[in-house]
Amino acid sequence: MLYLKITSGSFAVDVAAYIITSVCTLLLATRIFTEARFWLRSRGAAGRFQGREPLTLPYTIPWLGGATRMMGGHSVYKYAESMSPLGRPVKLRVGSLNMYILFGPKNMKAFFRNSKSVSKDASSIMLFKNTSMPAKDVQIFKDDQSGYGATSLTEGKNETRIWKRTHDLGSAALANGPDVNLLTSRFMEEFVTELDMAPLEKTISIPLYDFLKKKMFVASTISLVGTEIFRLNPGLVKTYWDFDDGFLMTAIGLPKVLIPKQYTALDRMLQASKRWIDSPYSQLDPKESDAEWEENFGSKFIRKVAEVLTESGVSREGQAVAMLPLIWAINSNAIPCAGWMIFEILKHPGLFQRLREEVSPFMTSQSTGKTRFDIPNLVSNSPLLTSLYLETIRTCTSSSPTRRLMQDLEVDGYILKKDNHIMASSWIPAHSTIWDVPGHPANSFWPERFIEMPKMKPKDPEEKSAYEIAMRPENFFPYGGGNVVCSGRFFAKQEIMTAVALLVMKFDIDFEGGWVTTDGKTSERGAKCDESLAGSGVLTPDRDMVVKMKRVR
Structure with missing residues (x-):
């Protein structure tokens, strides 16, 4: 009887150790694989102008992918930006969703210019489903x-x-x-x-x-x-x-x-x-x-x-x-x-x-x-x-x-695939150095910024002022x-x-x-x-x- 109890206890420990080891091995293997894939594909032209999607950001948890990063505030955008120093689009897997993260004025301009290629309906439908409609x-x-x-x-009556x-x-x-x-x-x-x-x-x-x-x-x-x-x-x-x-x-x-x-x-x-x-x-x-x-x-x-x-x-x-x-x-x-x-x-x-x-x-x-x-x-x-x-x-x-693509869209040499999603952050450009003014850096609150900054003219009259550049829709898009x-x-x-x-x-x-x-x-x-x-x-x-x-x- 004593032997059975000891064996049972040891077996439970062995099972727990096996499960923990297996999980850790799976997580480590997933991380190594996704890191290696990202590094290999980022060499050279990184697949640009070859009909490929943006590089997929590394992750640790299978299927969930970057879901945990989505809970970390702006860290997901900062991480994406650090992994793409040239400001190219990247892809983030979140469960069954593929999200393309865009940043930089060139890519944001392309997004807004082709906004008829994207739909906000999918975001609304996702919200309705997730809130028990x-x-x-x-x-x-x-x-x-x-x-x-x-x-x-499509064909159909206006009432529909x-x-x-x-x-x-x-x-x-x-x-x-x-x-x-x-x-x-x-x-x-x-x-x-x-x-x-x-x-x-x-x-x-x-x-x-x-x-x-x-x-x-x-x-x-x-x-x-x-x-x-x-x-x-x-x-x-x-x-x-x-x-x-x-x-x-x-x-x-x-x-x-x-x-x-x-x-x-x-x-x-x-x-x-x-x-x-x-x-x-x-x-x-x-x-x-x-x-x-x-x-x-x-x-x-x-x-x-x-x-x-x-x-x-x-x-x-x-x-x-x-x-x-x-x-x-x-x-x-x-x-x-x-x-x-x-x-x-x-x-x-x-x-x-x-x-x-x-x-x-x-x-x-x-x-x-x-x-x-x-x-x-x-x-x-x-x-x-x-x-x-x-x-x-x-x-x-x-x-x-955040919008769903209604058709394939080329951005910065990559193909963003139909039915996937695009996301971007207004926070990053709103806190960038384009808003810096002597004595009033971008990360500070200056009550008179939108009174005084428009008065600051560039040395070259042919150039755009800092305020005009900062207020471009690809740089300032809180709405x-x-x-x-x-x-x-x-x-x-x-x-x-x-x-x-x-x-x-x-x-x-x-x-x-x-x-x-x-x-x-x-x-x-x-x-x-x-x-x-x-x-x-x-x-x-x-x-x-x-x-x-x-x-x-």
Whole structure:
């Protein structure tokens, strides 16, 4: 009996050792093989102009490939750049996906110039699948291959062109001047209501970004989808921000075993959206079907999107999933951007008062006593506020235009194969030396950069200025480029500038140097961009600024 127990124990150890050794051998062999393959193929012309794909970056874990690098912020782009010192495209395997990583102005120009050869539909479909949209609803989107143009690429009725119809609605509501102004006015009204909940003429000490993101989320979301979603989901503010933390990782489909917390947050947000989406259909008064805003669906834009989805056959559950990216998009960039702007305003002595003096002429008050701004004039005639906005976009935005190739595309002598994906990073060029100015390097925040840099002329009048080069679309693309540019950028800009102007005018705010971590612990350092969220847009601060603030009349 003793012998059997000893043998059993030794056998278990032997099995464990065998498994560990086998796994380590497999990982080591994979690494050696992929490193050797990369090195052998990178010699000489590295396969350029020979009809070959870009070189595949080495990896360690079979099948997963570079998935772990995707979780490492900008390290995937820095690694790719280090492996391709001449700035040539490289390929990254991520599970079943092949991703071509592009960098450098020449390659970005080629990408944007040939943007009709790529599609963002695949990215949306991948997001829908990975956020639990029913398969039959996903298929409706897959079946529409007609494109976005006025002329359909396939035969069929206009009613079945779900991509074009929803895209046109977004362009009309988020890029059209009068419609953008209406949406911004609704946001301003809701944000003022939220801010006015703070006690008047009473100084409070609070983490500023935590205060801002909660207030601004409520105002932004109500302006877009109405108040009903909050009535049905009392804890929506916390549910959303938990969901936001893991949005990018769940959207690209990283395995649940690697990010269980993020999938749990996704499930809670999805349930909140499902509870909401059924209500408007039963609550909406037919007389309000063409209203600019009502409490059930919110904006006319969301109401019309719901109509298109219904007419296309998308189920209520599918609609709940489809609404998540819209709610995320209106909040995920605008709120961190406004937060960073306020941080920088308070960090630079005298800037708060200068900005208050600049925006005060555009402030008006209603008979109700509510603060309002003349939005078109505020946006058009506030150079310091505009420069602050652009510098924040430059220093804090990490966008990754990711698109599926609709056909083979030649870039820098390589063939990028149809049905694979292209990805790039706006972060790398936005922090490169092309933005350097004496005393104000690219990696520093200079509030007046977009006021002063355009004034700097080159010695040779025939040459382009540093500012003109830096602002070329292949160097500065926080909103994307070509035909894959963000349609919501106009509303986002107005929302952000209005939010910052309201904070500056409605509060006296003092920063005495204190910072806290996201869980409220005292921090020895200030905020940095949370690069773990690279590719998601404007990066959130990883620290919060503790301020004393007082609402003033």
